[in-house]
Amino acid sequence: MLAARSVRKLFSAGELLFSEGEPCNGLHIIARGKVRLFKTSVSGREQVLSLNVSGESVAEIPVFDGGPYPASAVALEETEIVFISRRDFNAYCLEHPEVPLKVLTVVGARLRNLVGIIEELSFTTIRQRLISLLLKLAQSEGRKTARGIEFQLPASHQELANQLGTVRELISRNLMRLQAEGLLDVDARQIVVKDVEGLNAILDTAS
Amino acid sequence: MLAARSVRKLFSAGELLFSEGEPCNGLHIIARGKVRLFKTSVSGREQVLSLNVSGESVAEIPVFDGGPYPASAVALEETEIVFISRRDFNAYCLEHPEVPLKVLTVVGARLRNLVGIIEELSFTTIRQRLISLLLKLAQSEGRKTARGIEFQLPASHQELANQLGTVRELISRNLMRLQAEGLLDVDARQIVVKDVEGLNAILDTAS
DNA sequence: CCAGCGCAGTGACCAAAGTCGCTTCCTGCT
């Protein structure tokens, strides 16, 4: 049994699971909590690669090719990790041929995700990326009210900037601008989307 | 045997193997030739995701998760493809558990590659990306001469721009600028790298 | 020979992105 060979680890919010470049010796599975995978630049900027929650695995790749971690991972809240060593997992895969196939679909999703990030970085403006993030949030966490779709920003401007590959100020500015254009209402972290159509229109406008 | 179930296809230079969004029904392996994987934006810009040559496979992902192709692929020269249907390949994987593990390392390399592209797009300027491309070319194809390391650009400015996620003019301009700074000599597609140190220095300067 | 085409060079512009320096607000702590 695989569980028998696994180790449980506990991380508190803000704690690093591992850093880019470190050698990797096993698979991490999130039992509870939330993890952010990201790259750091020399000048201190960050680019988020993915956010992962309970049930998902992190850093599948280095487990299989034996290379170092391609990115760093940090716990965003109290997080419990199940760790399985490379050797154990490899052996397990050979015994259960359907497992690596399953892993491949997980990795596939990850790959699609990365391609999506590349597409956004190389084809869209920050304004568009921010809008599409806001629409995603509105969809998943928004409540419909008389004024529009309301929700809270899930993180600081700095954090959002990291996800979009930019800096704090541009989040500020673009939110303002959208408010000035009457598409949003912003009050601290409280967002009210007033004109979904208008936002979608901006996305469609292939500038 | 797997080969028995495979189909050979021939593509001439410029021909599309498949397009982004199409459903995928099998694995493509390059027997001979060269293939470019890329994304296209609504406004017609392209972003190259990878270049693949003989022996490599293309579009492993959709084979496993059943989704559509995440990008388009085009043959850059006369190319011969061995095509294996999804069903056959899946069956083969279950019979030979070491195969999906092998595929995982291939996919891993691809993932690392994509992460590298994201890193470049989000942390570096076009100037830096161009320099690092030139250095790579100098390393792999350059001949040392009295004047420096000489080589030919492998493609048109337009094509290089696609790889770096930008437009033709910026390639032109940046090459000029590097020449004006005395780091390069450019004569049509002939490049002479005169100062490798200087180029590396620019890369290290975390602006 | 030359018309047409694809590629490259180039200047004038414009818009987006990023930087700096500061202010303001809020929150928690002493």
Added chain:
DNA sequence: AGCAGGAAGCGACTTTGGTCACTGCGCTGG
């Protein structure tokens, strides 16, 4: 109450990236 630190607002500015419109070159197929 007063202070320290983090988060956000904001204006002024610079740099980078991108667009447009054009020119010029060199090759190829009538």
